[in-house]
Amino acid sequence: xxxxxxxxxxxxxxxxxxxxxxxxxxxxxxxxxxxxxxxxxxxxxxxxxxxxxxxxxxxxxxxxxxxxxxxxxxxxxxxxxxxxxxxxxxxxxxxxxxxxxxxxxxxxxxxxxxxxxxxxxxxxxxxxxxxxxxxxxxxxxxxxxxxxxxxxxxxxxxxxxxxxxxxxxxxxxxxxxxxxxxxxxxxxxxxxxxxxxxxxxxxxxxxxxxxxxxxxxxxxxxxxxxxxxxxxxxxxxxxxxxxxxxxxxxxxxxxxxxxxxxxxxxxxxxxxxxxxxxxxxxxxxxxxxxxxxxxxxxxxxxxxxxxxxxxxxxxxxxxxxxxxxxxxxxxxxxxxxxxxxxxxxxxx
Amino acid sequence: xxxxxxxxxxxxxxxxxxxxxxxxxxxxxxxxxxxxxxxxxxxxxxxxxxxxxxxxxxxxxxxxxxxxxxxxxxxxxxxxxxxxxxxxxxxxxxxxxxxxxxxxxxxxxxxxxxxxxxxxxxxxxxxxxxxxxxxxxxxxxxxxxxxxxxxxxxxxxxxxxxxxxxxxxxxxxxxxxxxxxxxxxxxxxxxxxxxxxxxxxxxxxxxxxxxxxxxxxxxxxxxxxxxxxxxxxxxxxxxxxxxxxxxxxxxxxxxxxxxxxxxxxxxxxxxxxxxxxxxxxxxxxxxxxxxxxxxxxxxxxxxxxxxxxxxxxxxxxxxxxxxxxxxxxxxxxxxxxxxxxxxxxxxx
Numbered sequence: 176x177x178x179x180x181x182x183x184x185x186x187x188x189x190x191x192x193x194x195x196x197x198x199x200x201x202x203x204x205x206x207x208x209x210x211x212x213x214x215x216x217x218x219x220x221x222x223x224x225x226x227x228x229x230x231x232x233x234x235x236x237x238x239x240x241x242x243x244x245x246x247x248x249x250x251x252x253x254x255x256x257x258x259x260x261x262x263x264x265x266x267x268x269x270x271x272x273x274x275x276x277x278x279x280x281x282x283x284x285x286x287x288x289x290x291x292x293x294x295x296x297x298x299x300x301x302x303x304x305x306x307x308x309x310x311x312x313x314x315x316x317x318x319x320x321x322x323x324x325x326x327x328x329x330x331x332x333x334x335x336x337x338x339x340x341x342x343x344x345x346x347x348x349x350x351x352x353x354x355x356x357x358x359x360x361x362x363x364x365x366x367x368x369x370x371x372x373x374x375x376x377x378x379x380x381x382x383x384x385x386x387x388x389x390x391x392x393x394x395x396x397x398x399x400x401x402x403x404x405x406x407x408x409x410x411x412x413x414x415x416x417x418x419x420x421x422x423x424x425x426x427x428x429x430x431x432x433x434x435x436x437x438x439x440x441x442x443x444x445x446x447x448x449x450x451x452x453x454x455x456x457x458x459x460x461x462x463x464x465x466x467x468x469x470x471x472x473x474x475x476x477x478x479x480x481x482x483x484x485x486x487x488x489x490x491x492x493x494x495x496x497x498x499x500x501x502x503x504x505x506x507x508x509x510x511x512x513x514x515x516x517x518x519x520x521x522x523x
Numbered sequence: 524x525x526x527x528x529x530x531x532x533x534x535x536x537x538x539x540x541x542x543x544x545x546x547x548x549x550x551x552x553x554x555x556x557x558x559x560x561x562x563x564x565x566x567x568x569x570x571x572x573x574x575x576x577x578x579x580x581x582x583x584x585x586x587x588x589x590x591x592x593x594x595x596x597x598x599x600x601x602x603x604x605x606x607x608x609x610x611x612x613x614x615x616x617x618x619x620x621x622x623x624x625x626x627x628x629x630x631x632x633x634x635x636x637x638x639x640x641x642x643x644x645x646x647x648x649x650x651x652x653x654x655x656x657x658x659x660x661x662x663x664x665x666x667x668x669x670x671x672x673x674x675x676x677x678x679x680x681x682x683x684x685x686x687x688x689x690x691x692x693x694x695x696x697x698x699x700x701x702x703x704x705x706x707x708x709x710x711x712x713x714x715x716x717x718x719x720x721x722x723x724x725x726x727x728x729x730x731x732x733x734x735x736x737x738x739x740x741x742x743x744x745x746x747x748x749x750x751x752x753x754x755x756x757x758x759x760x761x762x763x764x765x766x767x768x769x770x771x772x773x774x775x776x777x778x779x780x781x782x783x784x785x786x787x788x789x790x791x792x793x794x795x796x797x798x799x800x801x802x803x804x805x806x807x808x809x810x811x812x813x814x815x816x817x818x819x820x821x822x823x824x825x826x827x828x829x830x831x832x833x834x835x836x837x838x839x840x841x842x843x844x845x846x847x848x849x850x851x852x853x854x855x856x857x858x859x860x861x862x863x864x865x866x867x868x869x870x871x
Binding site for chain 2: 338339340341344345348349351388389390391392393395425426427428429432446447448449450451452456466468470471473474476478482485500504506
C-alpha cells in the first residue's frame with residue numbers, strides 16, 4: 176500500500192461512488208508495444224510469460240506509461256492466462272499467433288490440473304505487486320487483475336483464442352457438469368489469486384470477462400454473472416473495502432443485470448455501450464469506466480477529441496473513470512496518448 | 524410472386540405484425556454445407572460465387588432445405604458480397620479462407636467502382652429469384668436479401684473479413700468524407716438491387732448488418748441506422764407494402780434505436796439479445812425474428828429443446844418468426860434441424 180490514505184486518491188474516490196473532477200483516467204494495456212521503452216524491455220526476453228514472471232521487468236514496464244502520461248492508476252503488468260498456466264495447463268505464446276494451450280476435453284483432463292501449485296507458481300506476480308506498491312506515485316492507485324472464469328474457460332476449452340467459440344460452447348451447452356466443475360475450479364483459484372494480490376498491495380482489482388459477449392441470456396447468467404458474483408463475494412469477505420471492477424465485454428443489455436447482480440463497485444464499458452443508456456441504466460447502480468474506441472486513439476486529432484468530449488459529457492456528473500473500451504493497439508502513436516491525457520485532465 | 528395471396532402466408536403475417544401460431548420459422552444459411560445434397564451441388568463448381576451466379580443451381584440449393592424441413596420461408600441463395608463484386612471490386616473466395624478483395628484506400632479506388640454494371644452483373648441473381656417464385660410451395664414466403672452498407676464497407680475497406688476492423692474504422696473515423704461517399708454508393712446500389720429482387724418475385728427482404736456490433740453509439744447512428752433507414756425508405760417508396768427485416772447483429776442496447784428509427788418491419792435478433800428485454804423493448808415496436816445459438820443446433824438434444832422453448836415462450840405472444848441468431852454451422856447434424864422443425868411446428 177502506498178503511503179497516502181486511500182480516500183484521497185482520485186481513482187479510489189471514483190470507485191467509491193464519488194463524482195471526481197477532473198475524472199481519473201487510466202488505459203487498458205497502457206503498458207505495451209506502442210511504447211518504444213516497452214519494446215526495448217520485451218526484446219531482452221524470449222517469451223511473453225517470462226516478462227510477466229520477472230518482477231524487476233514487470234515492475235519496470237508497469238511504471239513506463241505513468242512516467243509519460245501520469246495516469247491515475249497503475250495496472251499490474253501480467254496476463255489473464257497465468258491462471259491456467261499456474262494450474263498446470265501450460266500456456267505458450269508464439270510470436271504473432273496468440274496463446275496456445277492443450278485444450279480440456281474431458282473430466283480426466285480437468286483432473287490433471289492442480290490448484291496446490293497456484294501460489295508457488297504465481298509468487299513472482301505477487302512480488303511485482305509488492306514492488307509496485309512502493310514505487311508508484313502517492314496519488315496513483317495500484318490495480319490488480321485476473322480473467323473472469325468464462326473467459327479463462329474459453330481459452331482452456333478452445334486451446335487458444337477463438338472466433339466462433341464452438342468448442343467452449345459445445346462443452347458449456349452439452350456437458351454442463353464438466354463445464355461447471357471447470358468454472359468452479361477457476362472461481363476458487365481466481366479469488367485466491369486476487370486476495371494474494373491485495374495482500375501484496377493491490378488497492379483495487381479488475382475482472383476481465385473479455386468474451387462475455389457471445390452467450391445467450393440464460394448462459395450469460397450462469398457462466399458470467401454467477402461466477403463473477405462468486406469471486407466478488409469471496410474477495411470482499413476476505414478483504415472488505417477493496418473495490419472490484421467488472422468488465423463483461425460485449426454484454427449489451429445484460430450489462431444492466433451484471434451491474435445490479437454481481438456486487439461489483441464499477442463496470443468497465445466496452446466501446447459499443449451507448450453513452451446515454453449507460454449513464455441512465457448503469458451509472459445509477461455503480462461507477463462506470465470507459466469507453467473510447469482504441470482505434471480512435473490510433474486516429475487521434477479532432478475526431479478523437481470529439482469522442483473524448485462526448486464520453487466526459489455523458490459520464491462526468493457521476494462516479495466515473497476515463498478509459499478505453501478495450502486495450503491499446505500496438506500501432507497507437509504515443510503522442511495521441513499524450514493528447515488524450517491532456518484533454519481528460521484539463522476538463523472539469 | 525407465388526399464386527397464393529400474400530396475406531395467408533404465415534411468414535408474411537408475422538412480418539405484418541400478427542401473432543401467428545405456431546410461429547413461422549426459417550434458418551439463416553439454411554441452404555449450406557451441413558446438407559449432403561448441397562455439398563454435392565457445390566462440388567460441381569470451382570468457385571463459390573459461381574454458384575450464386577448460376578440460376579439453375581442456386582435455385583436447387585435454395586429449395587433443398589424446404590424439401591427436408593418445410594420452412595415457412597425460402598431465402599435466395601446468394602452472398603452479400605455480390606454488391607462490391609458487381610460494382611467492380613472483384614471478390615474472390617478461396618477455399619477455407621473467406622473472401623478476398625483489393626481494399627479501398629483512397630477516393631481514386633472508390634472512383635473506379637461503376638454502378639452502371641450493377642443490373643447486368645446481377646441478372647443471374649434476378650433469374651434465380653424468378654425461378655424460385657415459381658418453384659416454392661404456396662405457403663412459403665420468398666425472402667430476398669442484401670448486406671447493409673456498414674457491413675459491405677467493412678469488406679471493401681478491409682479487403683476481406685476482419686477481427687479488429689482497424690482499416691474500416693480508421694477510414695470511418697479519420698476520413699469521414701471518403702467513407703460517406705462509399706456508404707452512399709452502397710446505399711444506392713443496394714436499394715436498386717433489392718427493388719430488382721422484388722420485381723423478380725421476392726416477397727420480403729432482409730438487410731444483413733453482420734458487423735453492426737463493433738461501433739460506438741455516435742458512429743452506429745451514422746453508419747448503421749442512417750444507411751439502413753435510407754435503404755428502407757427507398758425500397759418502400761418504390762415497392763410499398765414489401766416488408767423489410769433488419770439485422771444489426773451485435774447492436775446490444777442500440778437494437779432499440781434501430782427498431783424505432785429505421786422503419787424496418789422486423790428485427791432479426793442475434794444470439795446474445797436477452798429475451799425478456801427484447802420482448803419488452805423491441806417486439807412492441809416491430810416483429811422480431813430469432814435467436815437460437817447455432818451452436819445449440821449442433822449440440823441438439825434436451826439442451827436445444829430447452830433453448831427453443833425459452834424463445835417460443837418469450838416471443839410467442841406477439842409478432843415473431845423463429846430463427847437462429849446467426850447462420851447454420853457446417854458441422855450441424857441434419858437430424859438436429861429436423862428435431863428443431865418438429866418442435867417449433869408443434870408448439871401453439
